[in-house]
Amino acid sequence: MKLALKLCLAMLLPIVVVVLINGGLRLGREARLIEGEGARAQARLVRALATAIGDNWETGGIGFARRLMNDLGGDGAGLLFADHLDAVASDNGQRSRLLFGETVMSTLPGESGQPTIKTVSPVVVDGIVRGYVAVTDVLDEEEAYLAGTVIRSIALTVILSVIALSMSLLAGMHLLGRPLKHLVDSADRLGGGDLTVRVTDRSTDELASLAVAFNRMAMQLQKARDDSERDSQARVETLNQLRHAERLTTVGRLSAGLAHELGTPLNVVIGRAELVADGEVLGDEARENGRIIVEQGQRMNTIIRQLLEFARARRPRPRRTDVAAVFRTCQEMLRPLAKERGATIEVALNHSIVLEADGDQLEQMVINLAVNGLQAMTAGITGTRLVLDADIASVASDSSAFPVSFVRLKVSDEGSGIPADVQSRIFDPFFTTKDVGEGTGLGLAVIHGLVEEHRGYITFQTSPTGTTFTVNLPAQAAIQADDAKQEAS
């Protein structure tokens, strides 16, 4: 639309200039023509009058000359007969030419501004100048005619301009504006992600070439997106297959561990139950066997529950979670165990750190780590402390695939540290250094799984005076997940 207007104006401007120049030139020519015509007529009249007066000078003399002028209109018609030079000529050049018998014509600006032409001719009788005839014409009619011409020219120019402008606007809108708007709309839709958009233009002009180029671009974009979608789909499938394979391996390892964990108590249960069933034990002894069977059953139940928790580790349900609140909950829940161990639990974090994470799973991580820590601090040594702390760390990373901001949850104990030979195995399922019945070897494996589900990682520093486990959770990934959710909704 704006472009069409600009084009119209650009076309119109030279037209108007040409029309105006042409008008001006014609006006000047006409003015000169009119002036020349007037002057020639005036000269003929003056000469005729001067000849008439000269011919009748013998009989009529100056009286005839004055009467003739009066009869023809006198001063009102611009006719004057003068017997001396000063009345008709204002400058010396004219005077001398008149004295020599020449006719003199001059153009004057008149009293009221209208141009005036004046012709003076001497009346010569027998070689003697007897007087002068002067005719003065005010060119007001000619002036009016010329003014009319100017007005007509201007009006014509304006009318032409308006017509040309509207025509070119209409044409511009039709030929430029509409196809351009269509192109712009299509480009907007394309930019908005609709890669199926195509421009239809049946003409053969440059805009049609643009449309063809646009369609080609859209097609290539669509193809590129389809390719990339196929690629990522393939990647996801490969990843899933790998995960499945990994899961199968894990299942294998788990079954071995499970068999070991359950086989032993089952042996006790079956053996003692046989004793009771066979009537080999009676009374108090039978009751004691029953008590042990129940105990072993509960032990197996615990193992199975933890195993299920590990196997069916549900997907994290991220929501805004305050780490400080999680720490306080854990502190409360662990107070009895800590008391039993003669230890205290301190929360060093004194402000809120909010991140998008599954609060229940954060709690589970912290509690598992804290229980390990408390168990690592040998019972009997009182005054030991378990410290829960958290901060935010920015990690410089070349790879954009990894978030650069992490929330770090730290659980520090004052235990005797992790021996070097077991450090590489502590995250394996069913690996434990604890006495039978105290741990199943799933705690750290569960935490490891949970941390990975949160796209984080877990590290530890250990020395003979204590161990710190650090759970690093991406702060940004959580926010991204939130964004994705908002986009989806």
Next chain:
Amino acid sequence: MDAPSRYFQTFGFEPRGGGTTVLLAEDDGALRAFLGGRLAKQGYRVLEAHHGGELLACAADFALAADPWLDAIVTDLRMPHASGADALRALRRLGCNVRVIVMSAFLDETMRTELLAAGADACLAKPFSFQELMSILPPPDKRHSGSP
């Protein structure tokens, strides 16, 4: 001082009854108590090792002793510090051919073959019945029957 009593002193183990002597190595207290109790009731002298470390020490002590005071070793496979297989290999390397029975909750054919090749006399998959164990142990009164 006979070998078993020296051993008891060193490791603080209590024998359970008299008769044929069996070293029971099992880290699970409940199973150890059950098996130990049943074996003692059947007339065995039972020594208990709480983990692989104690088993290894005891086995080495026995293998180097002039008097073969041990009749059988019943050991768990997976234990802290050392496994039943470690003890088995150590014994056989020292030329000791005492009867060794390995118990494990996770025994596949590969592992069973490996253990038998390493010199195990029998493998028991947990859970097993006490009768099964009895059937592969020497009778309880083999040596000490009739003696005070």
